[in-house]
Amino acid sequence: MFWEPEKECLAREDLEQLQLERLQSTLYRVGTHVPFYRKKFDQLKFNYDKIRSLDDLRRLPFTEKQDLRDNYPYGLFAVPLRDVVRVHSSSGTSGSATVVGYTRNDIKTWSNLVARVITAAGVTKNDVIQIAFGYGLFTGGFGLHYGAELIGASVIPISAGNTKRQIQIMQDFKTTALVCTPSYALILADTMMEMGINRNGLSLRYGLFGGEPWSEAMRQEIHQKLGILATDNYGLSEVMGPGVSGECQECNGLHINEDHFLLEILDPVTLEPVAPGEIGELVITTLTKEAFPMIRYRTRDLTRFIPEPCPCGRTLKRMQRVMGRSDDMLIIKGVNVFPIQIEKVLFEVEGTEPHYQIIVERDNHADKITVLVEVMESIFFDEMKKQRMMVDHIKNRLASELGVGVDVKLVEEKSLERSMGKAKRVIDRRKL
Amino acid sequence: MAHVPGAEGACAMLKIRNLDAGYGKLRVLKNISLHVDDGEIVTMIGANGAGKTTLLHTIIGLIKPSKGEIGFQGKSCSQSSVGKIVASGCALVPEGRQVFAPMSVEENLLLGGYVLQRQRGKAAVLKELEHQYELFPILRERRRQLAGTLSGGEQQMLAMGRALMSRPRLVMMDEPSTGLAPLIVKDIFRIILRLREEGNTVLLIEQNAKAALGIADRGYVLEVGKVIVQGPAADLLGNADVQRAYLGREKIE
Numbered sequence: 001m002f003w004e005p006e007k008e009c010l011a012r013e014d015l016e017q018l019q020l021e022r023l024q025s026t027l028y029r030v031g032t033h034v035p036f037y038r039k040k041f042d043q044l045k046f047n048y049d050k051i052r053s054l055d056d057l058r059r060l061p062f063t064e065k066q067d068l069r070d071n072y073p074y075g076l077f078a079v080p081l082r083d084v085v086r087v088h089s090s091s092g093t094s095g096s097a098t099v100v101g102y103t104r105n106d107i108k109t110w111s112n113l114v115a116r117v118i119t120a121a122g123v124t125k126n127d128v129i130q131i132a133f134g135y136g137l138f139t140g141g142f143g144l145h146y147g148a149e150l151i152g153a154s155v156i157p158i159s160a161g162n163t164k165r166q167i168q169i170m171q172d173f174k175t176t177a178l179v180c181t182p183s184y185a186l187i188l189a190d191t192m193m194e195m196g197i198n199r200n201g202l203s204l205r206y207g208l209f210g211g212e213p214w215s216e217a218m219r220q221e222i223h224q225k226l227g228i229l230a231t232d233n234y235g236l237s238e239v240m241g242p243g244v245s246g247e248c249q250e251c252n253g254l255h256i257n258e259d260h261f262l263l264e265i266l267d268p269v270t271l272e273p274v275a276p277g278e279i280g281e282l283v284i285t286t287l288t289k290e291a292f293p294m295i296r297y298r299t300r301d302l303t304r305f306i307p308e309p310c311p312c313g314r315t316l317k318r319m320q321r322v323m324g325r326s327d328d329m330l331i332i333k334g335v336n337v338f339p340i341q342i343e344k345v346l347f348e349v350e351g352t353e354p355h356y357q358i359i360v361e362r363d364n365h366a367d368k369i370t371v372l373v374e375v376m377e378s379i380f381f382d383e384m385k386k387q388r389m390m391v392d393h394i395k396n397r398l399a400s401e402l403g404v405g406v407d408v409k410l411v412e413e414k415s416l417e418r419s420m421g422k423a424k425r426v427i428d429r430r431k432l
Numbered sequence: 433m434a435h436v437p438g439a440e441g442a443c444a445m446l447k448i449r450n451l452d453a454g455y456g457k458l459r460v461l462k463n464i465s466l467h468v469d470d471g472e473i474v475t476m477i478g479a480n481g482a483g484k485t486t487l488l489h490t491i492i493g494l495i496k497p498s499k500g501e502i503g504f505q506g507k508s509c510s511q512s513s514v515g516k517i518v519a520s521g522c523a524l525v526p527e528g529r530q531v532f533a534p535m536s537v538e539e540n541l542l543l544g545g546y547v548l549q550r551q552r553g554k555a556a557v558l559k560e561l562e563h564q565y566e567l568f569p570i571l572r573e574r575r576r577q578l579a580g581t582l583s584g585g586e587q588q589m590l591a592m593g594r595a596l597m598s599r600p601r602l603v604m605m606d607e608p609s610t611g612l613a614p615l616i617v618k619d620i621f622r623i624i625l626r627l628r629e630e631g632n633t634v635l636l637i638e639q640n641a642k643a644a645l646g647i648a649d650r651g652y653v654l655e656v657g658k659v660i661v662q663g664p665a666a667d668l669l670g671n672a673d674v675q676r677a678y679l680g681r682e683k684i685e
Contacts, residue, residue, distance in 0.1 A: 014444055014467070021465045025659045048658070049463045052450045083672040105670050288663065290671065 003119040003151065004112070007259055008314045015315070016054060018259055022287035024051055027060075030293050033078040036071055037295065057262065057285060062271075062296045068098035068238060077101050079291050089137040090237045100139075100237050101291040107146065109288055110240055113257050114147025117246030120255060120314070121208050121231040123177045125152030128203070130170060132180035132188075133211065134160040139241025140211055144179045147243065153177070160184070163191045170202060177206040182214035182222060182230070186354055187418055189225035204228050210235065210242055213301075213322045213340055217347025219251070221354050232321045236301075239284045239294050245319055253306040253318030260288045263319065264296070265305055268326040279304045281326045282319070300326045302338065328426060330360060332367045335404040339426050342371060342406075345397045351376055351390060355416050362430040369406040371398065374413050444503075445470045445602055445633050446491070446522075451500035453490040460486040462657040464500070468602065473624065473634045475644040475665070477678055478654035484637045485527055487654070488604050491635075492524045493517045505601065519547050523600035527607045529591040533580030537571055540579050540590055544597030557597070564593040567623065585616035592623065596632075603627060604635045609643065621647050641678035645669050653678070 002008050010018070028048055030037040040046075040061055050056060068076060077084065079101075086102040102110065123129060129148045133140035141159055148155045156173055158166060160180070166188060169175065178185065185207055192199065207222060207230040214232070222230045233246035234254050244261055245254035256263055265280040266273055274280035282299045286292075302325065306318040324338040331337070339358055346352050353374035361368050373394065375387075387410055394408045417424075446468040454460040460483045468474045478484050489495045491502060493514040502510040509517055518524075532540050541564055545557040565572035568589045574582060579590055588608055595603060605624070609617040617640070625647050627634055638644035645651050648665040653674055661671060668674050 011443070014469075017444060017447055017449070017465070017467050020449065021467070021659065021662055024463060024465055025661055028658055028660055049450075049452075052463070079672060103672065105667050108667070108670070 001119050001122065001124070002314075003116040008116060008120075008255070008316055010259065010315055012315060015258060019054055019262055019287060022259075023054065023057065023262060023285065024048070026285070026287055026289075026293055027051060027295070030078055030295060034076060034293075036067065036076055054262065057264070057296065058273075060296055062283065062298050063294055064298055065098065065238070065300075069096050072096070073099040074101070077291055078289075078293050079103055084291050088139045088142075088237055088241065098238065103290040106240075106290050106292075109260065110143060110243055111146035111150045113240070113243035113260060114143050115150040116147075116257060117233045117243055118144070118147045118151055118153070118208065120246055120248040120312075121177075121233070122206050122229060122249050123148070123151070123153060123208070127176045127206070128154045128156065128174055129177040129179060130156045130158055130166070130173070130175040132158055132160055132166055132178065132184065139235070139237040143235065143240075143242035144208070148179075163187060164195070167192055167195065167197065170204065171197070174203040176203050177208065178204060178226075178228070179208045181211040182209040182218055182232075183212060183354075185209060185222050185226065185230070186218070189222070193225075199225070199227050202226075207231070208233055208246075213324050215321075215340060215343050215347060217344060218354060221347065234301075234319070234322060236284075236299060238297055238299075239286050240289065244284070247321075248310065248312040248314060250310055250312050253310070253320055255310065255314050255316040255318055258316050261285070262287055263305075263317075265303065265319075268302075268329075274304075276307050277304055279323065282322075302326055302329075330358075330369070330426070330428070332360070332369055332402075332404050335402065337369070337402050337404065341401050342398060343425075345394065345401050346371075346373055349390070349394055349397065351378075352394075353413060355414075355418075356425065357416050358426045360426065360428040360430055367430065369404075371406055371408050372411050372416060373408065374416055375410045377413050443470050444468065445505055446635065447501075447503040448491070449501045449503075451487075451490065451497050451502065453486060453495050453497040453500075455486075455495075459498075460657050461490065461497075464654075464657070464659055466652055466659065466662070468633060468635050470633055471628065471631060472650065473628050473636060473648045475636045475638055475648035475651045476654055477638055477641040477644055477651060477668075477674075479677070480639070481656075482654040483657040484654055485606055488524060488606050488635070488637060491517075491604065492522060518598060518600075519551070521599075521601035523595040523598050523603050525591050525595045525603065525605040525608060527610065529584075529587040531579040531582070531587050531590050531594070533578065535579055536576055537579055537582070537590055538575040540594050541571070541597055544594030547598040560597050560599060564596060567596070567626070568593050585612050585619065588612060588616075588620055589623070592620075596627075600632070602633045602635060604637070606637050607639060608636070609638065609640045617643065641674070642669075 031041045083103050084101040085104050088100050090098045131144050135141035207228045210233040219230045231247040233242055235242035235244040245256040247254050262285040264283040266283055268281040282301045282303050284297050286294045301322045303319045303322050324340045329336055346356050355374040357372040359370040391408050398406050444467040449465050451461055451464040476484055490497050493512055497510050541561055549557045608620050636644055645665040645668055651665050651668045652659050652662040
């Protein structure tokens with residue numbers, strides 16, 4: 001199913017022409033309207049005529065999260081405030097908050113791109129969609145809301161939190177599609193089980209998840225526990241919010257809305273493009289944003305392009321689900337460790353729950369990782385020997401996956417802190 | 433595999449990349465990129481001196497570009513002569529009509545058909561002439577009259593009919609509404625819409641931004657030789673910059 005087939009299946013040659021046209025005028029607009037970029041371009045003695053192909057984008061400097069903070073609140077807006085109809089702000093989980101703005105056209109584009117993502121995931125106007133993303137300054141709730149409304153689905157704007165009520169409404173309102181973070185989907189599933197609710201009695205068929213990195217194993221877990229087709233979608237408030245990319249029903253990578261965003265994947269250290277299909281940091285340039293254009297924004301999200309064409313027929317290139325943050329990357333005894341690798345192993349081990357925490361400490365000047373894993377109660381009641389075997393098994397698996405040894409501790413079910421939104425998995429206690 | 437509309441292949445009829453053109457040392461068009469897809473009405477709006485006419489003259493081959501590429505139906509034509517470009521299916525309705533005043537309406541139209549006559553012979557030209565008379569009934573009434581004696585609106589129709597006589601794939605119109613009464617402008621725009629219905633592709637240059645965006649699929653805004661914004665016509669109508677500069681929507685408060 002397509003929302004805008006003529007755009008989602010555009011021939012590569014036509015797409016690149018469109019991208020170049022939009023890139024050229026976006027650069028001209030930011031260079032004349034945004035003092036921050038004007039100054040940067042002047043310093044570089046940047047000549048707009050030098051942008052003659054999409055690769056020429058690499059001549060331009062990056063925009064960092066810090067630039068957004070330094071220009072707080074309205075410094076990076078490309079239109080006067082009277083043309084702005086909406087302001088959102090990023091949560092500021094790590095550092096101070098940042099502000100982004102939207103014109104009327106931006107909201108229209110946003111709705112349209114989210115409608116593409118929702119449609120690709122299988123949701124139609126006949127669905128009842130429960131949006132358990134936070135509404136408010138966070139872009140997640142409103143973004144999905146607009147897209148769902150545009151395709152004509154019945155929207156339940158329940159917002160985040162209040163798990164029992166979410167389940168009650170899911171039952172009573174016959175929700176068919178759920179929107180939330182993947183970790184919250186599992187909390188919902190567990191709570192349902194506690195309440196003795198059989199998932200087969202629900203009308204739920206689709207789940208659209210985003211807002212935090214998750215793994216293929218977690219998708220399987222959600223699928224098993226809720227019996228739904230779980231798709232991933234991606235976006236960040238700095239470039240728009242949800243709607244940057246989303247999975248189709250093939251569940252094998254997120255189609256990027258390339259006619260509106262130009263994505264690069266770069267080596268986080270050298271900042272040069274990685275080889276096709278290699279993992280690197282995602283850098284995004286907006287092509288159609290009016291109020292808040294971004295040039296080469298460093299997302300710090302790690303992913304890779306999937307170069308092969310998708311059987312669904314979309315010609316929009318795919319990216320793999322975000323595999324972590326380049327600044328979450330832990331350097332343990334000189335080895336690069338991504339939390340997502342640990343998660344992947346844990347999901348493959350029988351008897352563990354999808355809740356874990358990674359503690360990083362410095363012990364006698366040496367880095368040490370301890371992974372706390374929740375295990376099913378049955379194992380705790382069983383003999384010690386079985387537990388020890390499990391710990392050894394996980395340790396071995398992790399050591400071979402990461403290339404560095406880690407400690408593993410089993411903890412009781414539900415002893416780790418649960419989060420309603422983005423789960424905090426890594427606790428770094430190292431004092432550097 | 434699902435049926436995928438639009439994925440059959442590239443469908444741009446006109447494709448321009450990084451075009452630079454001007455007069456002598458004067459650089460008028462600066463790194464212009466744009467495209468027109470088959471069956472679209474695309475409009476280019478902009479103030480006087482933005483480079484709109486220069487762009488059309490460069491596409492048709494009257495001005496040689498100093499840089500960049502122009503592709504028409506997949507073939508490069510940036511170095512071709514005007515005659516070749518017109519023969520390949522691209523026609524221009526010039527600004528200020530430029531009809532041949534001392535000749536009759538029918539003679540003007542037949543002149544427009546010279547390419548067709550060479551390619552397909554006299555019968556095709558006469559058939560095309562009949563088609564123009566259907567499209568512009570007033571021209572049939574005035575067929576024996578000298579073109580110079582027609583009213584402004586009639587001259588505009590004659591200029592359009594003359595361009596269409598070559599059965600072009602792409603019709604480019606340079607400010608067809610200039611100097612015409614509002615009612616006549618409406619007629620002209622109605623005819624442009626009809627041209628699209630008949631399968632023509634139109635690149636329309638206009639100062640009357642509101643009217644042009646009203647009928648176009650997409651638009652480009654040109655400012656001192658650069659494209660500053662482009663997109664679906666509805667989006668441009670809603671763009672605050674465009675409203676202020678071209679639609680007279682800005683109120684002084």
